[in-house]
Amino acid sequence: MWLNQAWLSQTLSNRVFHIELIGVSEDAVSVRLRSEIAQWLHLPLVTSAPQSTQPTVTLVCDVRSCLDEEGFSIDVAQDGNVCIESSSTRGLLYGFYAWLRDVGLKAEHSHTEIPDQKLRMINQWDQADGSVERGYAGESIFYGRWGSNVHAEFFDFPERSAADVFRGDISRIRDYARFLASVGINAISLNNVNVRSYATRFIVEPYLQRIAEITRIFSSFGIKSFLSVNFAAPKVIGNLTTSDPCDKKVIAWWKKVVDHIYEVIPDFGGFVVKADSEGEPGPYQYGRDHADGANLFARVLAPHHGIVIWRAFVYNSHTDWRDRSVDRARAAFDNFAALDGKFDDNAVLQVKFGPIDFQTREPLSPLLARMQKTNLIMEFEITAEYLGHQIDVNYVLPQWIGMASWQSPEGSIRERLPRVARQPQFTGFAAISNVGMDENWTGNTLAQANLYGYARFCWSKSLTSQEIAHEWVGLSFENSTTATKQVIESILNRSNKAYEDYCAPLGVGFMVNRNGHYGPGPDDYEFDRWGTYHYADRDGVGVDRTSATGTGFVGQYPSLYSSLEKPETTPDELLLFFHHVNYTYRLHSGETVIQHIYNTHFAGVEEVEKFVDEWNSIQGDIEPLDWENVAERLRRQKANAINWRDQINTFFWRLSGIADEQGRSLYS
Ligand code: GCU
Structure with a gap:
């Protein structure tokens, strides 16, 4: 995880810390904050106002502060002194960690934050x-x-x-x-x-x-x-x-x-x-x-x-697959x-x-x-x-x-x-x-980015996924070169699309192996009781959820009804969630549905092959254990992606009888 204790204590060892509570009583959080600084980070924490000439980090919890209860402000002065302020001990704790994050990212600056979600x-x-x-x-x-x-x-x-x-x-x-x-x-x-x-x-x-x-x-x-x-x-x-x-x-x-x-x-x-x-x-x-x-x-x-x-x-969860009304x-x-x-x-x-x-x-x-x-x-x-x-x-x-x-x-x-x-x-x-x-x-070490990212996504409504990945990589691979960090960020940023590319197409969902939900199983849920069907046949695929001819689900979206009711105005990536269309139906992208399926499944595997090469190129510039961990998982991912590609492509090729325009191998 991102809090590298040894690295932080070393980086901060020339600072003196001081906590002031004004109109706020000592509580479990303020006690924890003191022990985080003194015992966990092994940093000097002084009890009276610091006289030292060393740069000081003053943490002030002041009930009179007009900041939101969980918010904080960080003020970094030109002389290197820092003041972190909040109206609650919790806000102060968040401010302290936010400042550590800034230090970790070598981006100390003054700012005020209030969490977005309560x-x-x-x-x-x-x-x-x-x-x-x-x-x-x-x-x-x-x-x-x-x-x-x-x-x-x-x-x-x-x-x-x-x-x-x-x-x-x-x-x-x-x-x-x-x-x-x-x-x-x-x-x-x-x-x-x-x-x-x-x-x-x-x-x-x-x-x-x-x-x-x-x-x-x-x-x-x-x-x-x-x-x-x-x-x-x-x-x-x-x-x-x-x-x-x-x-x-x-x-x-x-x-x-x-x-x-x-x-x-x-x-x-x-x-x-x-x-x-x-x-x-x-x-x-x-x-x-x-x-x-x-x-x-x-x-x-x-x-x-x-x-x-x-x-x-x-x-x-006991649906009869024959009953199309459910x-x-x-x-x-x-x-x-x-x-x-x-x-x-x-x-x-x-x-x-x-x-x-x-x-x-x-x-x-x-x-x-x-x-x-x-x-x-x-x-x-x-x-x-x-x-x-x-x-x-x-x-x-x-x-x-x-x-x-x-x-x-x-x-x-x-x-x-x-x-x-x-x-x-x-x-x-x-x-x-x-x-x-x-x-x-x-x-997978890289899966830490999702836990970190989820929390940052709760906290801030303006951070982009790339900015969050940049933070996490910067904090987790602090000793690596910028080029290495860029490689890791790039893999993360492309990974969600790559995964979607080799899985179930265009929002149809649930073509997953029913035994544990890893790997393909195009028909695993098709005649089962869980209510997750794709209805692929020789002509087409997708679930008709329209009000005119389908389950009426579209009617649950009053403001989007008119666009989602028709395939022409439904976004490509959700087409098969809302509509049953022929394989030759043309997407906004210009591709037919069947060609889109083939193209994305080949592209998904190619992208994973690139991840493997890119990961190989950074060996030696990150901790060997982390490198090995992800390298081993990427090998398994490649096998999984190939399996998805071949099973999904073959599944649709057998049903539709329509060959790949580019003549790539499809198994019969
Ligand atoms: C999914 C998941 C279950 C889980 C359920 C839930 O269906 O497969 O394991 O219990 O979600 O969210 O309750």
């Missing part, structure tokens, strides 16, 4: 057995000391002490918290949204005490902790006969649980809930709606200033749009950025553009489930920035979130983490 959240999908759902960087950093090969049955709790479930590697968690705080993350949920086995008990003793140890680390870095809860917990661990959100006993049970959590963790953030989704229990089982479900939690959390984050990823893309909107205005002030709806599931290309979820009186979080997936498993290089910021910039009548989607909220402070972004116990945290 909630800047990370979701861990870590499970109590030490595995990480859709994790590609080793075991959980939090759980699983007793071995990930021991899987408890779904709701079977053989006696096992809390010490056995928690890994207890405090220093790893501290390093992670430091990294997250250094890029402005302010909330984290600590366990997977599919809450199984021991994780169901994290909300009660004795597990809660161990959870509290973790939350104290995050709190000291200004990060609020949340837990994912099992909607059926009253039945599963509370010995009740129901989990009905309107049942008095159920409400009383949750109240008791929540009151106790706040006795143990006074600054607890609240709950994340996945309900009625992919087999998880939820309010529909009791004839209740999702507002009933969410408001149950909102009301028991409200007295403690906690919030409930309710996921909108609700769809029928469209998974419609589901979030169909389940939630009518509930707009019915969620309590401290309930937040977390919506995936696209209507399906983090594919390489999707339109914006229409729910994000539609809700008018609801707190919303836009959800992203840093862990590369459909995007190459952190084997393939895929720097995904271009896609996320594009999604958050979709225009609505209230401005871009990222601007819209606070404007339509009941409580603007409860809106923002959340993303599923990509870290694990692997030495380099993220499997």
